[in-house]
Structure formats: structure tokens, C-alpha cells
Amino acid sequence: METPSDWEDRLARWQNELELFEQLDEKPWVTLAKAEAETGVSRSALRAWYRNGEIQSRLVDGPNGPQRLVQLDAVIERAAASPRIQRRAEREISLEAQVALLRHRVDQLELRLAALERR
Template identity: 60%
Template sequence: MSWDDRLDQWDVELELASRLEDSDWVTLQEASSRTGVSRAALRTWYRADLIPSRLVDGPHGPQRLVPLAMVAARAEESPRLRRSGERRMGAEAQVELLQHRIAELEARVAALERREATGR
């Protein structure tokens, strides 16, 4: 490979990398953690051409990227994944509600302790 060929290839790689940085293309791990879709399902989807994917050089060798928006849209179409997401959101909402209730109870206990300390 000549230097000119290598420089042309490098320019193409730099352009692709800059486009990927400005897009929503993420690794399989990130797509999985952000959408709840298993990495195995993601592999099945891109192998069946249900979602696009790209192979790029990563810090530890080649890594597969997928568009997060398309993964999220496809996950939304899946009743099983939607229910799983709803359960996860339901659990998060329950935790938030319980945290709020605990804060309320702590405030009430503090008020009772202040009243007791003042002798009322």
C-alpha cells in the first residue's frame, strides 16, 4: 500500500469517526444497558438486517456499533421488551415514592422530637 493510499484511507476513517461522534451510534453494551435489549437480541437484529450496524476500531480492537434510536424504536415494538421496561420503570417509580415517604416520615419524627424537647 502506498503512502497516498494509506493517507486516503486515513481521511475516510477520520471522516467516518467524526460522523459517528455526532450521531447516536453506540456500542452493543451501551445499547443494551440503555434500552434493556439483550446483546444477543441486538446481534440477531443486525445479522437479520433488522437494524444497521457498523464495525469500527475500538480501544481493545474492533467493536460493533448500532443506532440507539433504531434499537429503542424496535424495542418499543416488542411487547415483551415493553412490559419489561414498564416493570423497570414501575420499580423506579416505586423507589422514588418510597424515598419521598421516608423523607416525610423523617420530617414528622423530627417535629415530634422537637415538640418533646420543648415540653409541649
Template identity: 85%
Template sequence: MSDWDDRLSRWRDELELFAQLEETPWVPLAQAEQETGVSRSALRAWYRNGEIESRLVDGPNGPQRLVPLDAVVERAARSPRIQRRAEREVSLEAQVMLLRHRVDQLELRLAALEKDK
């Protein structure tokens, strides 16, 4: 195992230990963004304004900012902008499903018309 892989492995072990000790996972901003859909700029504003906790730890590439994932989820639930975006995404997904269904119906009708010719 290379020195880099060893350092990365130790860093991941530390993150797991934080989660076990505090019963809530502390994750890097990139992971919080990926899992919650909250932008990094919003996450930064939230921890700078004291709306969520954060901590700076040594990471494999230098200092790494961590935030408690549960707190991010709770704060995101109180954000009207994030809720509207989530509703739009659900709405868009529902529209796509409806359109797929309509296309399936049209394909069946077309097949029936071609069969009758």
C-alpha cells in the same frame, strides 16, 4: 498521556464524529444495552436479521460493533416482550412506592399509639 489513553480518546472522538455526521449516535452494544434495557443477544439477533443497522469499527480493544441508538429504541418499542418487561418494572416501582407509603402510615399510627400509653 499513555498510548492506551490516547487510543481510547481517539476512538471516542470518532464515535462523536459519526454521531455528528449522521445526526444519530452510533453506540457500542454495551451502551445500547445499558441505555435501552435490550439484551446484547437481542441486539445481535436484530442486526443479524437486518432489523437494525450495525457497523464494525476499530476500537481500543480490537473490532467493536456499533448500532444506531435511535434504531434500537424504535425496534425496542415494537417488541412486546420488552414492553411487558418495562411495564412490570414500572408496576414493581409503583408497588414499592405504595408499600413505602403504607409503612410510613403504620409508623405514624405506632407512634401515636405509643404516645397514648
């Protein structure tokens, strides 16, 4: 039987793997749930996008079995190209969520700028 400590170790290993993906690609790979929460795009739309090849995804072992990850930047860009999603997002996303999205974009731009300056 799995103990709470085993579960916490398993979850920590999984989170470390996600961080490694981000470091290797310099773009954050997130779960569908996190992509949905941060962008306002429904999971069904995310699934359609990766199945149609409109965004990249990868399947990794998660604490509860296989877990689908998508690149957050790609989701944001794809959502920006969809007038329907933009209209819905403008109606549904609160001001705080919009600020969080903008902060994330600024953080990503700062990381890219730092990488360019290192070169």
C-alpha cells in the same frame, strides 16, 4: 509494551471517532453495551436484530479490537415494536432509567427541530 498514556490516547481517538459518526449521521451510534444499558434490550436481542437486518450496525476499530456499533434511535424504535421487550422493560427498568431514556429522546427531538429550523 503499551503505557497507560498510549492506552488513554488510543481510547481518546476512538471516542473522537464515535463523535464523528454521530455528527455525520445526526444519530448517535453507540456500543452494544451502551445500547443495552440505555434501553434494557439484551445484547443477544441486539445481535439478532442486526444479523436479521432489523437495525443497522457497523463494525469499527475500538481500543480492544473490532467494536460493533448500533444506532440508539433504531434500537429504541425496534424495542418499542416488541411487546415482549416492552413488558420486560417495564418490569426491569427503574424509574431513573426511564427518565434517562425520555431525556435522550427529548434531546434527539431538540436536535432534529434545530436542524429543521436551520433549513
